[in-house]
Amino acid sequence: MQRILSAELARHVGEQVTIAGWIHRRRMLKSVAFLILRDRSGFAQVVTTSAELEALSEETVVRVTGTVTANEVAPGGVELTGPTIEVLSDEVEALPVELFRPSLTVTLPTLLDHAPLTLRHPARRPLFDLRAAVIRGFRSTLDGLGFTEVHSPKIVGIATESGSNVFELDYFGRKAYLAQSPQLYKQTLVGVFERVYEIGQAFRAEPSDTARHLAEYVSLDAELGFIENQRDVMAVLRDVVAGMIAEAKAVPSVAGAGFDLPEVPAEIPILHFSEALKIAGASPDEEDLAPAHERAVGEWGLREHGSDFVYVEGYPTLKRAFYTHPEPGREPYSRAFDLIFRGIEMVSGSQRLHRYADYVSTLTERGAQLGPYESFLEVFKLGMPPHGGFAIGLERFVAQLTGIANIREVTYFPRDLHRVTP
Numbered sequence: 524m525q526r527i528l529s530a531e532l533a534r535h536v537g538e539q540v541t542i543a544g545w546i547h548r549r550r551m552l553k554s555v556a557f558l559i560l561r562d563r564s565g566f567a568q569v570v571t572t573s574a575e576l577e578a579l580s581e582e583t584v585v586r587v588t589g590t591v592t593a594n595e596v597a598p599g600g601v602e603l604t605g606p607t608i609e610v611l612s613d614e615v616e617a618l619p620v621e622l623f624r625p626s627l628t629v630t631l632p633t634l635l636d637h638a639p640l641t642l643r644h645p646a647r648r649p650l651f652d653l654r655a656a657v658i659r660g661f662r663s664t665l666d667g668l669g670f671t672e673v674h675s676p677k678i679v680g681i682a683t684e685s686g687s688n689v690f691e692l693d694y695f696g697r698k699a700y701l702a703q704s705p706q707l708y709k710q711t712l713v714g715v716f717e718r719v720y721e722i723g724q725a726f727r728a729e730p731s732d733t734a735r736h737l738a739e740y741v742s743l744d745a746e747l748g749f750i751e752n753q754r755d756v757m758a759v760l761r762d763v764v765a766g767m768i769a770e771a772k773a774v775p776s777v778a779g780a781g782f783d784l785p786e787v788p789a790e791i792p793i794l795h796f797s798e799a800l801k802i803a804g805a806s807p808d809e810e811d812l813a814p815a816h817e818r819a820v821g822e823w824g825l826r827e828h829g830s831d832f833v834y835v836e837g838y839p840t841l842k843r844a845f846y847t848h849p850e851p852g853r854e855p856y857s858r859a860f861d862l863i864f865r866g867i868e869m870v871s872g873s874q875r876l877h878r879y880a881d882y883v884s885t886l887t888e889r890g891a892q893l894g895p896y897e898s899f900l901e902v903f904k905l906g907m908p909p910h911g912g913f914a915i916g917l918e919r920f921v922a923q924l925t926g927i928a929n930i931r932e933v934t935y936f937p938r939d940l941h942r943v944t945p
């Protein structure tokens with residue numbers, strides 16, 4: 524018999540049906556026993572006997588055929604009676620974590636060490652449903668704006684973001700690196716498609732053991748040509764973030780989880796870097812915003828504009844990567860920006876240099892060898908329009924949307940300073 528989902532049972536009262544899933548919980552009473560089966564749609568109650576359930580343990584995978592019977596005290600108002608239970612999996616050993624408890628009160632190391640099991644906990648589902656939804660929103664918004672989805676190599680010949688936090692690997696006897704960002708490739712592909720985006724892994728050999736750094740994260744990148752300046756990029760990013768949040772709000776499990784999902788204002792307030800320092804009470808000589816400064820900027824946005832989002836633009840050029848476009852006539856400032864969401868940097872972007880000579884001079888000034896960059900710089904002799912783009916850190920965004928303090932909790936199998944399994 525064809526399998527139906529537990530959420531579909533109510534439409535089949537009086538019929539014989541087959542469902543399949545995991546034994547979420549067993550409840551054995553004197554005269555009767557209940558098996559709570561979990562599948563991708565939710566839960567179903569199966570009425571059986573203790574003798575039948577005794578030999579089975581939680582998380583065993585079973586297929587159950589029985590009659591759908593109305594019972595208003597059962598979950599969803601129906602249950603399966605007169606069941607035949609068939610075991611589909613191996614026998615399940617003693618579980619390190621009990622999934623049938625409503626909340627998962629385990630330490631972070633336990634949660635992560637037992638990820639194959641703890642990811643199954645129903646309370647975690649909305650987090651990952653939201654994660655998938657914001658990716659859908661990112662993709663559909665950019666598709667609607669005429670962007671092309673691309674994929675760039677993750678094994679690359681040069682470091683793009685900064686030399687220090689790059690993973691080096693032995694590539695057939697030569698040195699290569701894991702891509703810290705699709706940066707140079709997305710720029711190059713603007714020369715092909717004008718507007719591109721990529722959803723892919725980025726690798727950072729982050730020595731910082733913090734709640735917001737991973738060694739491998741998902742970077743949601745976009746890049747577009749024919750811009751006047753960074754403001755055109757910031758306008759696209761605003762629409763992308765709004766599309767991501769709208770998609771998340773439309774998911775029933777996300778709506779039911781009670782997350783405090785923000786409204787994205789039509790115009791996100793913009794602060795120049797120098798104003799942001801003032802608001803944060805920082806010295807005007809600071810060259811970057813520290814986490815405490817970002818928090819102060821976030822509070823300013825909420826206080827002055829009722830906005831959870833604030834753009835800071837004009838970061839000092841030398842504090843940003845070499846491809847960043849300076850603000851002409853306003854040294855030391857650049858056309859780079861960050862999007863601060865509830866006090867944390869979530870997105871970085873900028874207008875890029877698009878002239879060959881500018882790359883040569885900036886790399887030289889920064890003391891870099893031109894050699895490794897040569898193949899990338901070629902494209903700037905082949906006709907490149909003014910362009911810019913941004914990258915959203917998926918895990919930081921999801922953690923901040925859901926109020927989760929540590930981004931490892933919204934990552935399936937996090938990679939960090941200490942962790943390379945599971």
Ligand code: AMO
Nearest residue numbers: 704706727736737740869870871872912913914916
């Ligand atoms: P940046 O290095 O600021 O910019 O990274 C962009 C965004 O990626 C996220 N992020 C991280 N998330 C988790 N763990 C990490 N170790 C980590 N590092 C970064 C953050 C950050 O805002 N090429 C530029 C983007 C561009 O200009 O288009 C870049 O990579 O959310």
